[in-house]
Amino acid sequence: MKGSLAIAQLLKEYEVKHLFCFPANPLIDAAASVGIKPIIARTERGAVNMADGYSRLSPRGTFGVVTMQDGPGIENAFGGIAHAFADSIPILVLPRGTTRARQSYGPYFSAITNYAHVTKWTAQINMPERIPELMRHAFTKLRTATGAPVLLEVPYDILTDEVGDLNLSSRYGTGYQSSGDPVDIKNAISALLSAAHPVIHAGQGILDSEASSELLEFAELVQAPVMTITPGKSGFPEHHPLSIGNGATTATGMVDYFLGKADLVFGIGSNFYRSLMSVEIPPGKTMIQCTANEQDLNNEYALEYGVLGDPKLVLQQLIAEVRFQTKNKPIETKEALLIEIQKQRNLWLTAWMPKLISTETPINPYRVIFELNNAVDHSKTVVTHDSGNPRDQMTPFFESTTPKGYIGWGNSTQLGYSLGISIGGKLATPDKTFIHVLGDAAMGMIGLDLESSVRAAAPIVTIVLNNGRMGGYGNSMPNATETYDSNLLGGNYSEFGKSMGLKSERVSNPNDIHNSIKRAIQSTQEGHSALVEFMTGEESHFSRVSWM
Numbered sequence: 001m002k003g004s005l006a007i008a009q010l011l012k013e014y015e016v017k018h019l020f021c022f023p024a025n026p027l028i029d030a031a032a033s034v035g036i037k038p039i040i041a042r043t044e045r046g047a048v049n050m051a052d053g054y055s056r057l058s059p060r061g062t063f064g065v066v067t068m069q070d071g072p073g074i075e076n077a078f079g080g081i082a083h084a085f086a087d088s089i090p091i092l093v094l095p096r097g098t099t100r101a102r103q104s105y106g107p108y109f110s111a112i113t114n115y116a117h118v119t120k121w122t123a124q125i126n127m128p129e130r131i132p133e134l135m136r137h138a139f140t141k142l143r144t145a146t147g148a149p150v151l152l153e154v155p156y157d158i159l160t161d162e163v164g165d166l167n168l169s170s171r172y173g174t175g176y177q178s179s180g181d182p183v184d185i186k187n188a189i190s191a192l193l194s195a196a197h198p199v200i201h202a203g204q205g206i207l208d209s210e211a212s213s214e215l216l217e218f219a220e221l222v223q224a225p226v227m228t229i230t231p232g233k234s235g236f237p238e239h240h241p242l243s244i245g246n247g248a249t250t251a252t253g254m255v256d257y258f259l260g261k262a263d264l265v266f267g268i269g270s271n272f273y274r275s276l277m278s279v280e281i282p283p284g285k286t287m288i289q290c291t292a293n294e295q296d297l298n299n300e301y302a303l304e305y306g307v308l309g310d311p312k313l314v315l316q317q318l319i320a321e322v323r324f325q326t327k328n329k330p331i332e333t334k335e336a337l338l339i340e341i342q343k344q345r346n347l348w349l350t351a352w353m354p355k356l357i358s359t360e361t362p363i364n365p366y367r368v369i370f371e372l373n374n375a376v377d378h379s380k381t382v383v384t385h386d387s388g389n390p391r392d393q394m395t396p397f398f399e400s401t402t403p404k405g406y407i408g409w410g411n412s413t414q415l416g417y418s419l420g421i422s423i424g425g426k427l428a429t430p431d432k433t434f435i436h437v438l439g440d441a442a443m444g445m446i447g448l449d450l451e452s453s454v455r456a457a458a459p460i461v462t463i464v465l466n467n468g469r470m471g472g473y474g475n476s477m478p479n480a481t482e483t484y485d486s487n488l489l490g491g492n493y494s495e496f497g498k499s500m501g502l503k504s505e506r507v508s509n510p511n512d513i514h515n516s517i518k519r520a521i522q523s524t525q526e527g528h529s530a531l532v533e534f535m536t537g538e539e540s541h542f543s544r545v546s547w548m
Helices: 003-013 026-033 044-057 072-076 078-086 128-143 156-160 182-194 204-208 212-222 253-261 311-325 335-356 365-375 389-397 417-428 440-455 478-484 493-499 510-525
Strands: 018-021 037-040 064-067 091-093 121-124 150-155 198-202 226-228 243-246 264-268 286-291 305-308 381-385 433-439 461-466 503-507 530-535
Touching: 003 026, 003 128, 003 150, 003 156, 018 026, 018 044, 026 037, 026 156, 037 044, 037 440, 044 064, 044 072, 044 078, 044 091, 044 417, 044 440, 072 078, 078 091, 091 128, 121 128, 128 150, 150 156, 182 264, 182 286, 182 305, 182 311, 198 212, 204 212, 204 311, 212 311, 226 253, 243 253, 243 335, 243 389, 253 335, 264 311, 286 311, 335 365, 365 389, 365 433, 365 461, 365 510, 381 389, 381 417, 389 433, 417 433, 417 440, 433 440, 433 510, 440 461, 440 493, 461 493, 461 510, 493 503, 493 530, 503 510, 510 530
Parallel strands: 018 037, 018 064, 064 091, 091 150, 121 150, 198 226, 198 264, 226 243, 264 286, 286 305, 381 433, 433 461, 461 530, 503 530
Antiparallel strands: none
C-alpha cells in the first residue's frame, strides 16, 4: 500500500471520522477510501478552525484532524493553528511536505521549523516504517495533560511511495493525566476554609477535563460564589444560585461586586493571565491556582498555594479533603450569600434593562442578545461569539447553563473564527443547534465558508450584527475616520447568504428579532443553514468592573 493509505488506515483505527482539508493532498482521497469523510473548506484557515471546533465539542480524547498541501497550504494555515495553540485546543495537523529529495532547496517552507512555537510537538514522518510510531506518539501527545496542536509533516514521496508491512494498530495511542500533590491539596483547602469571602475562578480547564459536575459539587460543598473567565464560560451553570457569571474585558455586576470584596481567589483550570479573556484581579487577594499546565503557575499573579494536576482529578481530591478537614460535617447553606448574589444580579440587570429591551432603530445589539437568550433551548444549543464588540457584549448577558453550551474564546482574536468552530462543532455533536454571532468585519474575513456548512451537511445559524462599520475602531484611528471614513464597511449579508445556499433574512425592526431567530433555528432542524442579518447601531457602552 502507499504511505497515504497506511496513514488513513491508522486514522480509521484511531476512530477518526472526518478529515478537515483543503486540496491538494493524497491523504484526502486515501481517507475517503477507508470511510473517513473529507470536509473541504474554502481556505486552509477555515479547515483548521473546523478541526478546532470539532475538538472543542468532542468527548475528551477525540479531536479534529486537518490536512493541506505544502507551501502555500501550510503557510495559509498558520493563523488557525496559532489560534488553537493560544486557546489550548488539541488538533492533529498532517500537512503534505516537500519531497525529501527537494528539501533544503528554495523555495522551501519547513512546517516543522516554522510551527515549532505554536504546537505542542512537531515532527516529520521521514521514513515509511516510522508511520505507526510517530502517529502513536502524536495521539499520546494530544491526549495527555493540556491540549495544543500537534503537527506531523508528511513528505510527498512518503505519501505516494509503496510501504512495506506495517503494524497499523491504535492499541497504544492512549493519553495520561495526573492528580495533585496531597500536601498541596491540603494547604489549598485549609486556606479556602479559613477565608471570609472566597471566590472560585473557573477557566477552560473545567471544560477540557469534563469536570463541570465536580466543580458544581465542590462549589456547593464549600458554599463559595463561582465566576468563569471567557474560555471557561459554560463550565458552571449560570442559572445556579452560586453563579456570579462571566468576568473578562467585560463582566457581570456580580463579578464586579464579589471579586472586588473577595479575600481569596481560588482558581481551577484558570491560567491567571492578564488578557481579554480574564478579568483583572484586584491586588490584596490570597491567590490559589489549580492547573494542569506548569507554565500557568506563578506567572502574572503571585500564588499563596498552587496545585499541579488535571482539574477533574484535582477537584475530586479537593472534595475529599474538604470532607476530611470538616470531619464530614455538612457546611450549612449560606442563605445570606445566596440572597446577596441574587440582589446584585437584580441590580445589574435592572440597570441594563433599557438596552436589553430597547425599541430603538437601528437595533441595539443588546436587544439581539437578550432575544437570543430567550429564544433558544439552552440544553440543546451551543452558542459562540466572534471577536470584538460581539464578544464583549455577549459574554456577560448570554446565560449558559450546560457544559459546552457556550464556547468562549479569544486568547488570539482572529475575526471570523466563530464560523469554522461552529461547523466543526456541529459535525461533532449533530444533535445540538449551533449559533454564532459576528459582526460585519468578521463576515468579510470568512463569509465563503458559509457555503462549506451546506456541503458538509452541518446546518448552523449565523447571526450578523451589521452596523456598517468596524465597531470601536473609529476611536483608535480618529483622523482616518473623520477624513476618510476608514472605519466604515458595507454589504448586504442576507443576500450574500442566499447566494451561498442559506435561508437568509434581513431584520430592521426590533419586534421581529425573536421570531426571526426561531425561524433560523427551525431551518437548521430541517437541514438548512440559516443567516439572520440584524441592522444595528454602534453601541459604545459595556458592562465592566469598576477597577478597570
